[in-house]
Amino acid sequence: MKPNYTLTPENALSSVDWDDVLDTLAAKKCVLFLGSGILEAPGGENFENALEDWLDASNPNHPHIQVFNPDGFYLFKKNRFRRKIVSSMKEFYNQPFPETETLFSQVAQIPFPVIFSLTPDNILARTFDGLGLDYEPDFYFRNRKASDLFNNPTIDKPIIYNILGNIEEPESIILTHRDFFDYLSSVFQGNSMNGDFKDYMEGMERYIFLGVPYEKWYFQLILRILSLHSEKLGDIERLAMREFENSNLHTLYTQEFKLDFFPAEPIEFIKTLHAKCKERNLLKSLPLLDVSEENSTDPSLGNIQELIATAKMAEAMKLLKSFLKRRKPATYNLMNDLIVLSNRYYLLKQREQRGTIDSRDLSVESAQITESLLQLTLNSRKYK
Numbered sequence: 001m002k003p004n005y006t007l008t009p010e011n012a013l014s015s016v017d018w019d020d021v022l023d024t025l026a027a028k029k030c031v032l033f034l035g036s037g038i039l040e041a042p043g044g045e046n047f048e049n050a051l052e053d054w055l056d057a058s059n060p061n062h063p064h065i066q067v068f069n070p071d072g073f074y075l076f077k078k079n080r081f082r083r084k085i086v087s088s089m090k091e092f093y094n095q096p097f098p099e100t101e102t103l104f105s106q107v108a109q110i111p112f113p114v115i116f117s118l119t120p121d122n123i124l125a126r127t128f129d130g131l132g133l134d135y136e137p138d139f140y141f142r143n144r145k146a147s148d149l150f151n152n153p154t155i156d157k158p159i160i161y162n163i164l165g166n167i168e169e170p171e172s173i174i175l176t177h178r179d180f181f182d183y184l185s186s187v188f189q190g191n192s193m194n195g196d197f198k199d200y201m202e203g204m205e206r207y208i209f210l211g212v213p214y215e216k217w218y219f220q221l222i223l224r225i226l227s228l229h230s231e232k233l234g235d236i237e238r239l240a241m242r243e244f245e246n247s248n249l250h251t252l253y254t255q256e257f258k259l260d261f262f263p264a265e266p267i268e269f270i271k272t273l274h275a276k277c278k279e280r281n282l283l284k285s286l287p288l289l290d291v292s293e294e295n296s297t298d299p300s301l302g303n304i305q306e307l308i309a310t311a312k313m314a315e316a317m318k319l320l321k322s323f324l325k326r327r328k329p330a331t332y333n334l335m336n337d338l339i340v341l342s343n344r345y346y347l348l349k350q351r352e353q354r355g356t357i358d359s360r361d362l363s364v365e366s367a368q369i370t371e372s373l374l375q376l377t378l379n380s381r382k383y384k
Contacts (some may be wrong), residue, residue, distance in 0.1 A: 014263040018276050021239070025282060028113045028155060028198050028286045029205035033163075035118040037211030038266045040099040045099075048072070049301060053086060054092045071216050086170040093121040093167055096336045101127050103267060106274040108133050109283045113153040113200070115160050118212055118222075120167040120174075122347070126339040132287035135159070137347055138164035138181070142186035143181070144249040144356060147191075164220075168347045169356075182220060187225050188193060207242040210266035212247060223257045241266045299323040302384065304377050308370060317342050320377060334383075338340070338376055345369050362382050 024030040049221050057068035064081035065074055076082050098288030107115070117124060122140075123271060128135045128189040136151060139162035146294070153159040164183070165172035183269040186192045191348045213219045238259045253259045299319040307316035321338055348365055351357040357365075 008372075010160065012087075012185065012262045013269065013272050015127070016239070016262060018273075020297060021208075022276060022280055022282060024206045025111050025277065026280075027205070030112060031114045031116065031201070031204050031207050032107070032110075032112045033116045033209045033212055034107075034124070035116065035210070035212035036211065038100075038103070038270075039119065039121075039123065039211065040097065040103075041079060042095060042099075043096060043140060044099055051089070051092055055088055069143065069177075071218065072136065073177050073180065076176070081138060081176065083170065085175070086167070086173070089120075092168050093123065094337075094340045095121050096333065103270060104194070105131060106270055107196070109286070110270075110277055111155040111284060113158050113283055114156060116163045116202075117160065118164055120162055121166050122162075122167065122340070122343050125312075126343045128338075129339045129343055130161070134283065135165075137198075137343075137350065138162075139169065139172060140181040140183075141165065141172040141356065142167060143188075144172075144191055144192055145192040146192050146197075147356070148194070149353075150194045150200075152200060154233075158357055166210075166347065168344055169351065184221065204236055205236045206239065209238065210269060212240070214240075214253060215246070219283060220252070220257075241269050298326060301377055301380060308374050308377065311370075312369070316373060316377075320373070321379065324383075331380070334376060334380060341369060341372050341376065 021030065036047050039047035041047050051094075053066065055076070056062055057065055059065075062068075063075060064084050066077045067075040069075070074085065076085070079138070090187070100123055104124050107124065108128050115124065122137070125135060125137055133159045136157055136159045138154060139158055151157075164174045167173060174183055195291055238257065240253075240259045240261055241264055250261065254261065274283070299322050301323065304319050304323070306317050307313075307319065317338065321335070324335045324338060328335070348357070348362070348369065352362055
């Protein structure tokens, strides 16, 4: 039955079986999927529109982009221009996103063992970093064999999985139609996702979709992919917030893909779910204030530079974070830059451990991170 679109979000959400949703969360059987529709650009602007404007993607005279398609895929004038666009995208994603990060701070406390992102950014991961919450980052890299390493996710260390690639690995992200068809081919071969992870997903009981691009043709294929490796995945309960009025799409998704829709905004759903989890004492606790850190001697920028010079990057980042925390809110932008850089560093270390990065690329990226951390340290001098 088609939902009544005159309902208010509060009334619509009152029809959600919250007890059952909370039960699957408590049982570690509930998985979250996040799309670009839940993200807000700085100032509350539509995320996809803001990225399009940032890249000037619709400009018919763009020096690098020949066509920007309505489905969000690109056609480049030359293949080598892809790297320039990815570089610009990274600059966009590395901005502060205060509205989204505020919402993601609630998402981070909800006990999802796995969160899939349909965008290549690491905004959610750096929100976890900012809150001091642990997580395991991972992403799908088409036509690359998945790592043999898999640690079962826990509530205290969930997996944040970029299902369409990660911006820190430019060749992994889906920008063109060819990329997407290569992605499908890789999925059919079953090589790019760890087998133990697939087995783990078979034990899930509910998927929640928020801000995903229902109206785009390729999302239907992504939903089908979720059922490829096991018939059981096709029977998992799927709950989603409605974002379109097309009755044909509604029929397709409810009957073919078994999604239950509610005429409410994804943001309202997250806020309500967070409140329900709080009532039931399911929210993850934020790390307590590190008293030893607060009572310790103020970190010396000179010592931090020495650590950088001796390649002790993790220790240098920890001390710089402590230095900047003591000087909030004036150091907000520098702190955000450090969180982004830390996430980039740990993703690089993960790729090194898994052997998914060429040694030459590893050297180049390590040098870039070192240079960026040194520059952040220099920029912190004015707050001494």
